[in-house]
Amino acid sequence: MKLSYPTMEEQCLAAFKGGEKAFNVKMFSDEKNKIMHGRLVPGASIGYHVHQGNCEIIYILSGSGKALFDQKTTESLNPGDCLYCPEGHGHDLVNDGTEDLVFFAVVPVQ
Numbered sequence: 001m002k003l004s005y006p007t008m009e010e011q012c013l014a015a016f017k018g019g020e021k022a023f024n025v026k027m028f029s030d031e032k033n034k035i036m037h038g039r040l041v042p043g044a045s046i047g048y049h050v051h052q053g054n055c056e057i058i059y060i061l062s063g064s065g066k067a068l069f070d071q072k073t074t075e076s077l078n079p080g081d082c083l084y085c086p087e088g089h090g091h092d093l094v095n096d097g098t099e100d101l102v103f104f105a106v107v108p109v110q
Contacts, residue, residue, distance in 0.1 A: 018047030063101035
């Protein structure tokens, strides 16, 4: 099944998970997965949250940012990096760069 993200409407989710500014996302969702093409403008973030009953995989396409993993480790993220947050663990995602942080994310639904 092909998902054509260029033709999908982008949603603007303000203060997503308590983050700053907005999370801009094109999303496909069914009973098994959420598959997202996300974008954070400079200074925007997805707030810290813990994954209960699922996990998340985030692959950075362009831009730069950082993630706080388990409120302990801050990791820099650049194109080609993949952030994996297993079930029971937490993270945020922050665009601390000067251009949009663009990423692809998958959250399996259990």
